Amino acid sequence: MEYTLTSMFGIQGEVAIVTGASRGIGKEIAIALASLGAKVVLVSVKPTYLFHTVTELQEKGFDVIGIPADTTKKDNVQAMVDLVAEQFGKIDILVNCAGVSHLENAVDFEEAMWDWVMEVNLKGTFLMCQAVGKYMVQRKKGRIINISSVLGLHGRAQDMAYAPSKAAMDQLTKSLAVEWAKENINVNAVAPTFTSNDVKIGLLGNQEKLDWVLQRIPKGKLCEMDWIVGPVIFLCSPCAEFVTGHILYVDGGWTIG
Template sequence: MRYDLQSMFDITGEVAVVTGASRGIGREIAMAMASLGAKVVLVSVSAMHLFKTVSDLQDQGFDVIGIPADTTKKDSIQAMADQVFQQFGKIDILINCAGVAHLENAIDFEEAMWNWVMEVNLKGTFLTCQAIGKYMVKQGKGRIVNLSSVLGLKGRAQDMAYSPSKAGMNQLTKSLAIEWAKDNINVNAVAPTFTQADAERGLLGDKAMYEKILSRIPKGRLCEMEWIVGPVIFLCSPCAEFVTGHILYVDGGWTVS
């Protein structure tokens, strides 16, 4: 048998929905999928940032549109899913990138912050999978990739909500994979370690915490966002036909060291 690598990774003409797509890794994934020929719907709660990103990508010749939606609100995310299906007649791929984080000592961690992180990271992922999943079940196929984190397996100090939310996302991924396997829907997660963008946003804490995190990564450096894009594309492609319920760690060896 001869293998055609181009067709094995071909997503040309696929309709992909990417949440949290106005910036960061969501934007990178949306741009990568569009560059490979997919029709990409960018979703974000921030309309201003969303439409700026959409305009930037359209100016580069990418086939993208933007739909503002709040993934934590069932009516909002269902309306988005309905709009995508009405416009394109199918939804092939869903990438859940919407996420937030908050660092604070456990005894001072406010309930409101706990609820916010859990609502966006876990509840929002479920509601989006549910809304898009209805269409994927009807059409008998689909690919879902949830952006998790190495912290879904490895905890850290002052991280009382983000780590548990990502651990919950991992279990949600596995449960959906089992339930929807019969419908030819693959559900996986990509779990990266910290990126340089995280450092720039102050999510690594003080210098001591930064050095401690870096020491745990056998490759000795933070992850670049483009290194996350490849595994996501793989899981969305025909090449990953028999991969479902998998948590793919993009962590420089952290979880095995």
């Protein structure tokens, strides 16, 4: 076999949907896919952030559009996915990056917050997979990558909903991978550790929690967002033809022990 960049990593002309794409990891993944020649649909529940991000990327010459959508609402999801399929004639790649978190002691954890985290992280991911999967099954081709977390394997105090939601996402990933394997649809997850962006937006809370995280990462530092992009691109590419149902940890060694 002759190996070329195109045969190994080529995703030119592929149509990709990225949720949670208006900022953070989702935005970085959308930029990477567009940089490699994919047509990218950015999806976010926050229209203002989405408009600014799409405008920024279009001004750089990237082939992107934005569609505001609430991934927890089935009708909303189906309408958005139908629109993408109608406009582009296919959907090759889905990256589920939309996610939320809430920290609170277990005895005080509010039911409404539990429902919110589970709806966005788990239900929203399933609804996207379900809607996009129908089109992928028709074409016998597709790549789905769910953005999980090391906390799906290792919990932490006060993380009563986020960690369970990611553990469930991992099992959803494996179940879909089994069901759709014969349809030539690969379903995988990328599970990063905490990123430097988490510090900026306050997800780690305080210095004590930051120290707790750093002690558990053999590399001794937080993950940068662009270090997550490479594994996602790999799973989208022809290189990962025989990789499905896998949880790829991007964690600096967190899950070794």
